[in-house]
Amino acid sequence: MELTNREWKEFSIVEIFDSIQRGKRLKKNDHIGGNIPYTSSTALNNGIDAFIGNDKNVRIFKNCLTLANSGSVGSTFFQPFNVVASDHVTMLDNANFNKYIYLFLATMVTRLNEKYSFNREINDTRIKKEKILLPINSDRKPDYVFMENFMKQKENEFLEKYKKYVTGKESEIKQDFLTDNIEWKEFLFPDIFEIKNGFYNKKPTSSGNGKIPFLGATANKNGVTEYYTLSEIEDNSKIGFGKNEPLSKKLFKGNCIVVTNNGSVGYAYYQVSEFTCSHDVNPLYLKNENLNPYIAKFLITTIEQQRVCFEYARKWRPMRMKKSKILLPVNSENKPDFQYMENYIKTLENEKLKRYLDYKKLNISEYK
Structure with a gap:
């Protein structure tokens, strides 16, 4: 599956997402300690700026995209879990989308950062006028089936690389050093x-x-x-x-x-x-x-x-x-003992990659 052999077309943001809503202002001094991700205008850590316990007078979103409308303008992330959204991000949601479609769309929405900056934010009016370029099907509508399959293919390619990497690293680790x-x-x-x-x-x-x-x-x-x-x-x-x-x-x-x-x-x-x-x-x-x-x-x-x-x-x-x-x-x-140090870190890395592969519950035969 290639991006280059597809026909593409512009679509308005409001055509793609059923719900577009800005988060709610929450001053840093009002943060309560907790474990709920707080998403703000950062381009790092999937947009997560802190972890808080606030559950009143806040806006909590899930299974959606969060778009930074100020700060790191245009940074867009898929949020599969509950997040408290600040007023520096805008939620983009469509109940029919799954993780893979959202991940594809996040890449396209992020391209809005070419038009905006710290001094030119994506306010509520501007976001509703924006358009993104998407691959289309024979009906000239967004080809969500292609988007989903394309992202699954990319994920599987990475998983296969991880598996080969883990297998190769196991032979490098000298267990007698650990x-x-x-x-x-x-x-x-x-x-x-x-x-x-x-x-x-x-x-x-x-x-x-x-x-x-x-x-x-x-x-x-x-x-x-x-x-x-x-x-x-x-x-x-x-x-x-x-x-x-x-x-x-x-x-x-x-x-x-x-x-x-x-x-x-x-x-x-x-x-x-x-x-x-x-x-x-x-x-x-x-x-x-x-x-x-x-x-x-x-x-x-x-x-x-x-x-x-x-x-x-x-x-x-x-x-x-x-x-x-x-x-x-x-x-x-x-x-x-630098040899011990090297092998210790290699072992930690290997164990983490193995846990990731186990978490995905996939192997080569399952996702080919």
Whole structure:
């Protein structure tokens, strides 16, 4: 099933959805602790911004799409469970749709973000005038059968990839490394890492056309706050910072862990590719061992245990970091057991993927 061999046609939003309703305003100070997802204007976590216990004077939606009408305008998600919707999202519902049709439609509705921005929101009047492009059947009506089957096919393709991935990873995991009788030892950060200083004291201006990530003191998006072109990093006159400094001071190699020392202090991220960064983060390069994503994930968990010691008013600057300690499993030579760390994370990943496949209750023969 291909998208390219279908005929497409524009349809008004009101033709597709029977019910279109904005959520209700709920101030953050009025949130009650609980486990009901609260959806707002974020483009992350399926639009879920928090979990609350409010069930009065709120609007609760289920089995629908939620569209961010402000903030991350256009971000659209399928909500299969009850969610409390803020006034920053609009619910789109059709009782005849199932999960697969909604997922297809979510992709098409999200394209509205090309027309809107933080300063131009999708208000109630505008949404009812909007149109989306959809594949059609022989009656020139939306081909919901195709949409459903297309999304099922995509889901099955991913499930097959997961199954092959899990099978392949099982052969890589050395089970004899996984034992409860592991010993742990504290190490100073400089014993494990080469600690480097970030560069910029202020985020430079970006054209928005670059691909080199800029990392700052944030707890979101793997620490990335902006992207730059190489020429923007090289051209000091454009960015106005670090004049006469060589590129080698401003551009860092990937395959390292980056730790925030200010702002959202103590968050750590694995950075695979080259990047530039502010002085509010410190790139850490592993000594005497080749870093990989599995070892990095283990180390990140132990590094972030330090967050309780620091805050915005007590920064984790390099001088303090060099005196900090990290608790790690050790081998028979009383050195960090990186093989154990790698296999431990691989096992966790494998178990999670297996649980996902079990949850789906599918196998290759069932969904071909």
